[in-house]
Amino acid sequence: MPIAAKFEIEYLQYLDAEGKQVRKDLPEFAQDIDQMVELYKLMVSTRVFDTKSIALQRTGKLGTYASCLGHEATHVGIGASMKPEDVFAPSYREYGAQLYRGVRPRDVYMYWGGDERGNDYQNEPAKHDFAWSVPIGTQCLHAAGSALAFKIRKEKRVAVCTIGDGGSSKADFYGAINVAGARDLPLVAAIVNNQWAISVPRKIQSGAKTLAQKGIAAGLFCIQVDGNDIIAVKKAMGDAVERARAGKGGSVVECVTYRLGDHTTADDARRYRGKDEVEDAWTKDPVKRLRTWLEAKKAWNKKKEEKLQAECDEWMDNEVNTYLETKAQPVTAMFDYTFAELPADLMKQRDEAIALEQGSH
Amino acid sequence: MAAITLIEAVTQALAYEMKHDKSVVVLGEDVGVNGGVFRATQGLSDKFGEWRVFDTPLDETTIAGVTVGLAAQGMKPVCEAQFEGFIYPMMEQICCHAARMRNRTRGRLTCPAVFRAPWGGGIHAPEHHSEANEHLFTNVPGLRVVLPSSPARAYGLLLAAIRDPDPVVFYEPKRIYRQYKEEVPDDGEALPLDMCFVLRDGTDITLVTWGAEVKETLEAADALAKEGISAEVIDVATLTPLDFDTIAESVQKTGRCVIVQEAPKTAGFGAEIAARVAEECIFDLLAPVARVSGWDIHTPLYRLEMKQLPNTARIVDAAKRTLAAG
Numbered sequence: 001m002p003i004a005a006k007f008e009i010e011y012l013q014y015l016d017a018e019g020k021q022v023r024k025d026l027p028e029f030a031q032d033i034d035q036m037v038e039l040y041k042l043m044v045s046t047r048v049f050d051t052k053s054i055a056l057q058r059t060g061k062l063g064t065y066a067s068c069l070g071h072e073a074t075h076v077g078i079g080a081s082m083k084p085e086d087v088f089a090p091s092y093r094e095y096g097a098q099l100y101r102g103v104r105p106r107d108v109y110m111y112w113g114g115d116e117r118g119n120d121y122q123n124e125p126a127k128h129d130f131a132w133s134v135p136i137g138t139q140c141l142h143a144a145g146s147a148l149a150f151k152i153r154k155e156k157r158v159a160v161c162t163i164g165d166g167g168s169s170k171a172d173f174y175g176a177i178n179v180a181g182a183r184d185l186p187l188v189a190a191i192v193n194n195q196w197a198i199s200v201p202r203k204i205q206s207g208a209k210t211l212a213q214k215g216i217a218a219g220l221f222c223i224q225v226d227g228n229d230i231i232a233v234k235k236a237m238g239d240a241v242e243r244a245r246a247g248k249g250g251s252v253v254e255c256v257t258y259r260l261g262d263h264t265t266a267d268d269a270r271r272y273r274g275k276d277e278v279e280d281a282w283t284k285d286p287v288k289r290l291r292t293w294l295e296a297k298k299a300w301n302k303k304k305e306e307k308l309q310a311e312c313d314e315w316m317d318n319e320v321n322t323y324l325e326t327k328a329q330p331v332t333a334m335f336d337y338t339f340a341e342l343p344a345d346l347m348k349q350r351d352e353a354i355a356l357e358q359g360s361h
Numbered sequence: 362m363a364a365i366t367l368i369e370a371v372t373q374a375l376a377y378e379m380k381h382d383k384s385v386v387v388l389g390e391d392v393g394v395n396g397g398v399f400r401a402t403q404g405l406s407d408k409f410g411e412w413r414v415f416d417t418p419l420d421e422t423t424i425a426g427v428t429v430g431l432a433a434q435g436m437k438p439v440c441e442a443q444f445e446g447f448i449y450p451m452m453e454q455i456c457c458h459a460a461r462m463r464n465r466t467r468g469r470l471t472c473p474a475v476f477r478a479p480w481g482g483g484i485h486a487p488e489h490h491s492e493a494n495e496h497l498f499t500n501v502p503g504l505r506v507v508l509p510s511s512p513a514r515a516y517g518l519l520l521a522a523i524r525d526p527d528p529v530v531f532y533e534p535k536r537i538y539r540q541y542k543e544e545v546p547d548d549g550e551a552l553p554l555d556m557c558f559v560l561r562d563g564t565d566i567t568l569v570t571w572g573a574e575v576k577e578t579l580e581a582a583d584a585l586a587k588e589g590i591s592a593e594v595i596d597v598a599t600l601t602p603l604d605f606d607t608i609a610e611s612v613q614k615t616g617r618c619v620i621v622q623e624a625p626k627t628a629g630f631g632a633e634i635a636a637r638v639a640e641e642c643i644f645d646l647l648a649p650v651a652r653v654s655g656w657d658i659h660t661p662l663y664r665l666e667m668k669q670l671p672n673t674a675r676i677v678d679a680a681k682r683t684l685a686a687g
């Protein structure tokens with residue numbers, strides 16, 4: 001029987017749930033234990049930050065917040081696979097990747113705390129990244145457009161977008177990978193498959209056996225990795241990013257992880273998923289997994305862990321205080337970024353709003 | 362009979378119609394086991410099963426397009442955009458297919474569908490969760506746009522929307538989802554889809570509004586009454602097709618008209634009402650028509666959000682200026 005096309009999807013894992021190394025061929029970066037310790041530190045920092053964020057929301061100091069609990073290996077791995085000159089187009093949960101690229105906790109707090117200045121990233125390389133994208137999947141096309149710009153201008157740069165398992169159902173995602181495949185754009189789409197799109201489980205999101213294989217139809221390289229194993233994430237993402245940079249095509253990398261928290265603080269996941277499932281997911285905790293591996297390599301211990309926690313607490317205190325001390329923007333800020341130059345008609349409304357503020361109307 | 366909130370009235374209407382009409386199906390993101398992120402579809406999945414309360418993949422284009430297909434083949438779908446800020450991918454399906462299905466097939470196919478979405482600002486929500494964008498749909502021929510502002514009107518108008526043979530965008534002001542309760546008999550009685558509601562009789566000035574601003578407008582009427590000014594308040598709960606007769610009758614009586622809308626001012630639905638007043642009632646007017654609206658800006662994130670929504674003081678002020686003008 002003639003076969004028109006065939007495909008298979010590789011599954012990549014270096015560390016199993018218990019933190020045991022299941023492959024001998026560690027990638028070069030993972031043989032550099034100092035680098036692995038740095039990645040571990042950022043994963044822990046991300047978790048400390050996330051815990052603090054939830055606490056702020058619960059005490060009324062932050063609006064709705066989307067937790068990244070359980071995604072640390074995937075997010076940090078994605079951030080660490082990019083070069084500074086690359087462009088990142090996140091959705092709204094990938095803080096680990098963004099912290100790596102210079103976004104500060106205070107920026108996250110400003111955004112979820114109802115202040116547009118949170119989107120105004122101050123540090124490179126995040127400064128040239130896209131801001132959070134709440135409309136699901138829309139950022140994939142922005143990444144594709146960025147990749148096209150790089151290709152047109154012959155820049156050796158790569159655009160990386162992240163998308164959830166739910167988001168991979170959206171037309172925007174399909175459009176992005178399709179144009180990337182059609183025009184060999186340097187695009188890497190990382191699907192963060194955390195099993196839940198709010199209350200909708202992965203199995204009724206798509207009939208595809210893997211989400212990675214969606215990229216096959218677009219003509220992209222595709223791989224599925226254990227998203228709780230940072231070595232696997234960074235290896236697959238790093239290869240994908242460098243392949244794209246070399247002009248050899250884009251990729252879809254599916255990182256299989258688990259959303260240990262609610263969708264956002266406005267959600268209650270107990271309504272739609274069982275305790276057993278969540279408890280089981282905790283046995284695959286990405287942070288504990290890497291710590292176990294580092295401890296076995298004598299690169300980490302309890303004393304270092306305590307020191308790191310203390311450093312994180314201090315860092316977070318500073319970030320939280322800065323956020324809480326930031327005053328709301330004046331009423332004029334609602335108008336001043338609507339156009340490059342404020343049109344005369346809108347200027348009248350602005351004056352009216354100022355007068356209302358001053359109670360002189 | 363227990364008193365219920367606006368959102369409970371939505372659930373009650375859906376449950377009533379699903380029970381009495383097997384062709385009614387509900388679809389959207391998280392509408393099933395989770396009962397909707399605002400709980401509008403709470404309990405429906407248990408009652409009617411997962412094929413009539415259908416959790417869709419996360420794609421608004423899919424939701425809207427599948428809704429068109431269902432409706433054209435004899436079902437009565439009620440689909441949900443989780444927030445009005447996520448309805449934009451649905452617009453192609455709504456404008457190019459749902460709204461013109463009857464016209465382009467000369468009536469061979471129709472689209473008796475309801476596109477529901479929580480609407481408007483004022484709940485401290487994240488970006489894209491607080492838009493007032495009803496005017497994007499009121500200019501689409503063949504489409505009804507409904508925006509109830511009380512539990513009873515939500516119940517009666519949603520029933521009417523589902524039973525209507527043409528597509529309806531049914532916006533629910535989320536700011537007043539749980540603002541107050543009232544008794545709403547579950548009697549399956551629909552309200553007319555082409556009638557404004559006069560919520561308060563008055564003789565000096567007509568205040569025209571819809572959605573969550575009904576509350577502020579009624580409060581403004583109370584404040585004006587304390588100063589001896591008699592304001593009539595009209596809720597345009599069914600924006601299109603517009604029942605202008607009720608508005609005209611009121612303006613002919615009072616000679617003054619203030620329109621209150623949450624959306625940005627320019628080319629909002631208030632502009633249509635002002636134009637109609639100019640066309641049909643200009644010789645009855647004692648003063649220029651005034652609009653109180655959101656500014657022509659994006660809904661700010663929540664720290665400044667309430668500065669975008671017209672408050673009672675702004676409405677009172679506009680009414681007084683109108684009265685001072687003639």
